[in-house]
Amino acid sequence: MSQATSVPVLTIDGPSGSGKGTISAAVAAQLGWHLLDSGALYRAVGYAAGMAGLDLSDVEAVTRCAQTTRIRFRAATDGGETRVIVNGHDATDELRTETAGAAASAIASMPSVREALVALQLGFRKGPGLVADGRDMGTVIFPDAAFKVFLTASAAERAKRRYKQLKEKGLSVTLGGLQREIEARDSRDASRVVAPLRPAEDALLVDTTGIGIDEVVAKVLSVVRP
Numbered sequence: 355m356s357q358a359t360s361v362p363v364l365t366i367d368g369p370s371g372s373g374k375g376t377i378s379a380a381v382a383a384q385l386g387w388h389l390l391d392s393g394a395l396y397r398a399v400g401y402a403a404g405m406a407g408l409d410l411s412d413v414e415a416v417t418r419c420a421q422t423t424r425i426r427f428r429a430a431t432d433g434g435e436t437r438v439i440v441n442g443h444d445a446t447d448e449l450r451t452e453t454a455g456a457a458a459s460a461i462a463s464m465p466s467v468r469e470a471l472v473a474l475q476l477g478f479r480k481g482p483g484l485v486a487d488g489r490d491m492g493t494v495i496f497p498d499a500a501f502k503v504f505l506t507a508s509a510a511e512r513a514k515r516r517y518k519q520l521k522e523k524g525l526s527v528t529l530g531g532l533q534r535e536i537e538a539r540d541s542r543d544a545s546r547v548v549a550p551l552r553p554a555e556d557a558l559l560v561d562t563t564g565i566g567i568d569e570v571v572a573k574v575l576s577v578v579r580p
């Protein structure tokens with residue numbers, strides 16, 4: 355076994371709004387493990403492609419963009435959130451928008467774009483361990499992970515959570531509109547030919563509908579430390 359593959363990995367997959375981001379960050383902090391936010395990589399490529407004025411359906415151009423975009427995560431010094439630096443620019447705030455999410459979902463359906471991001475993701479596997487947050491962490495990127503979780507929540511609940519987050523940021527959104535967007539993105543992510551959103555066979559399914567963050571974190575941690 356190579357040194358990299360002996361490093362333990364906990365994969366946390368699931369649809370947007372299932373609480374993956376929050377749960378993954380909390381679990382990684384508690385374990386003292388590294389964190390890979392793979393959605394941020396797809397968002398970063400979508401953002402870079404948009405900044406370069408590319409047509410998001412131009413597979414060749416977007417693939418080249420995925421191969422050349424420099425993406426760096428910079429841990430916050432003040433205990434705040436990790437910043438995402440795209441081609442030297444702090445794009446953290448832009449990456450969180452619904453527009454960036456939709457662009458990410460569109461380019462993530464291109465096999466060549468996914469392929470371009472594989473090595474970068476594997477590079478996050480470093481001791482003492484890695485928590486990998488995404489859609490295909492347990493199925494495609496780290497199929498040999500020792501620990502796998504798939505988080506779900508009803509579309510209505512996920513829309514509610516997203517609504518609260520965006521409202522807190524002062525953005526103007528409607529609950530119905532968000533739920534429709536979430537359902538459309540889910541079906542695109544689940545029906546794409548390459549790396550569709552689905553639980554790994556050996557993943558523990560955790561439905562977070564109506565459950566508090568602490569309880570979900572405890573449940574996920576118990577997979578690693580029974």
Ligand code: DC
Pocket residue numbers: 370392393394396397455458459462463487488489490491539543
């Ligand atoms: O988790 P997120 O909302 O930041 O992800 C944004 C988009 O990126 C999502 O619509 C699907 C895509 N994605 C993916 O295809 N594979 C991943 N491992 C992570 C995200």
